[in-house]
Amino acid sequence: MNRTPKIFILLCLVISLCFQTGCWDQKIYERIGFILQMGLDLDESNQLTYTITVPIIGPESSKGKVEVFTTKENLLRAAREKVRHVSGKAVESGKTQHLYFSKQVAEKGIFQYFDVFLRHSENPLLANVIIVDGSPQEMMKKSVEFEGKPMPAFYVNDLITNARQNSYIPETRIDDFCILYFSKTIDPITPMIRLKEKQLEVAGTALFNEDKMVGQIDTHTSGILQMLMGRKNKIQYMYHDKNNSSDKIKEGIAVLIKDLNRKIKINLENETPKVEFRYNLKAYLDEFSDENKLDEHDFKKMYEKQVAQSIQSECMDLLEYLKKIDSDPIGIGEILRSKHNVYWKSIKWKDIYRTIDFNVQVNLTFESHGALN
């Protein structure tokens, strides 16, 4: 007798759940336009141009098609609302994969554009921050028309994922950028890409001072930078003898450096801090243009030394460049703050950084040279 009303109440509660699918926050998949890529650019009159790509979800005929919307607004939300006026869908940025900035925008500082991502939990913090060497708007519009390539967002994803694996570009997401920006002791870096005829190309690394882009390096030097930063990624290093005057068409050595063991020694005894990087690298020789006699100890040692010296000299060049542009992605400031705090508090870091005396010691061993000597 007593069980009937209880079961009735329980049934009512369970049935009512069917009508409470998110209350006022319900979002119907078919009515939403997912922003997968967002690009910010400046036009001739220095106004912010906002471009997004939205995949078309619908019948089979529209499979793989992508819509591109461009608008000019000062606020990202205002731009999104303007896009909603023409898209016919509730455009949402919860699935944003890539956030592109033109170099002009990046040079003025990009942290301000992350506000909407940090503020609203529905927006992802894991969107990739990418600087475009050129116009993001042009790149996004053209990438939709690429033949034989996947949807732009997937294409860029594959491109940067593969490039990251060989240290040609760094991995920087919104949260990574913000964490470093707020640290005030490590400057962020971001990957760079560019439009190249009918495809996209990874272009290297954009260097920042706080949130302003101050320089850039190519894909080769990006590997060196990541080595200096102590990242454990593998590096595909190409050595070319600059003094070689022979008319050989094929010249050089390709090595894969895997175990990057960084040691940093900081000497603060003098007025100018001395920072020494030490590496014991183990490399796998992939390609070689000289005689196949790497089984001979002296011959192998000679080339090991040459490659090590080349890496050393490239590290030094890069460190000097970083000093020149006032960018500290390696985090020397962070090391001083955390381990030499008394000294850190007694100095003006930005002034001292330019005067640091860097030194790099590289020891390299060809651990393997494949099936040929």
Place this chain on the structure above:
Amino acid sequence: MKGRDNVTSKQMALFTYVAQTGLGVIILPTVMAKEVGHDGWISLFFSGFLAIIMCSLFMYLLKRYKDKSIYDINKLLFGKLIGFCFNFLLVIYLVLAAARGLRVFTLFLKLTVLPLSPTVAITPFILLPSIYLLWQGLKYVCRFKYISLLSYAFVLLFLLVMIREVRWSFLLPVGESGLKQLFKSVPISILTYIGFELIVFLFAEVTDKEKVFKNQIIANLASMTFFIFVVVICTGVFGEHFLKIQSMPLFNTTRAYNAPILERVDIYLVSLWFIAMECSMRAYMFTAYHGLQKVLKIKKSKLSLLIFFIIIVALSMIPQDYNQAFLFVNITNCIGVGVSLFFLFCLCLSFFKKKGVFTQ
């Protein structure tokens, strides 16, 4: 219905642990970063031990009066009228703390998954399990808390995974804020441990009283470890300066995790944490309703329970925005510390007014 409020000391320890950790931990890293930068974990270590000492003294007070609850002890110490007034004030604190829990829960729900849904629509659904469990009794409230262990297990697992994202230099140099600042921050960090005072209200309901002391200490130690772990991970991931501008750092940590295969893992983890939040909120709700029954001699009835929840909902709606809500939280937590100090005062007084003190 009597036996339904009886719990074991282990269940009571879980009750305390969840009451302490469910809600406050979400904003804790930010609070600590604002106070002592990256040394928040040291402050929590100090205040954790202070909480354990206070909890031990509460146990000593309760032991002196054997089976009596704080409501009975107050009457013995201060007389019927003043004792009643103190008891009434204690119940008001518990009601406010319950309303605080509900406000914080709805606030985080709106900040994370239901930004557009009005609080009026969300609140009844949040309260449904609590209404049912409060009606059933403390035993069922405690039993339900075992489900919240699933949330803790997942969050701990997630935090362990996040260790690889920690930049340990963000936690260095250890003690940079200085001993003076660290001690100054203890009154703030002790607020995090509020919840340890609930045992004083519910002591009479514990069946194995000889084990309460040990299990309550374990609960406080577990809370301290959990708080320190969360603060270390959040500080190591975000750095103290970034933490200072965040309103829900624990949830933001889940947003910063790039999981393989799964996308937006934060949504799963935040949703799971709602169980712990709800259990934490319910701990105060039960203690407040239990206190009302004891002090005002209100009979447990559907009407009284309904009126109780209407009062809680009404009070929880007083703070209008985020700032007001956290002002409400801070005020209630400060009252909580005041209540704890009042218990210590009772302990001191019990040495002079020995009426009802148990002597072997």
